[in-house]
Amino acid sequence: MTDHFEILEHTPDRILVRCGDSPLKTAVRDVDGLFEVSARVNRDEGVAEFILKCVFFQGLGKADKVPMPGWMIWAHLQYTKLWMETGIRNAMR
Numbered sequence: 001m002t003d004h005f006e007i008l009e010h011t012p013d014r015i016l017v018r019c020g021d022s023p024l025k026t027a028v029r030d031v032d033g034l035f036e037v038s039a040r041v042n043r044d045e046g047v048a049e050f051i052l053k054c055v056f057f058q059g060l061g062k063a064d065k066v067p068m069p070g071w072m073i074w075a076h077l078q079y080t081k082l083w084m085e086t087g088i089r090n091a092m093r
Contacts, residue, residue, distance in 0.1 A: 014038040031067045032059040048091060052084050
């Protein structure tokens with residue numbers, strides 16, 4: 001989570017992460033993004049629900065197109081999928 005992601009908030013069941021540039025850049029960015037990863041555990045039923053929410057947006061100027069090229073959207077979909085698969089796999093241990 002270093003040099004590209006910044007953890008903005010975390011609780012025992014939720015993490016909110018900012019992405020899009022170095023965490024050292026705290027001002028509004030050209031393109032910005034937020035990820036929320038959470039889990040809800042229902043011990044009585046023996047199940048856990050894993051949730052991933054993400055949003056990318058243009059921080060500066062007027063948005064007249066998607067905030068990033070198609071190949072970058074595809075790459076982000078791949079690593080968010082890996083985050084969830086890894087989290088679920090670790091929870092099942």
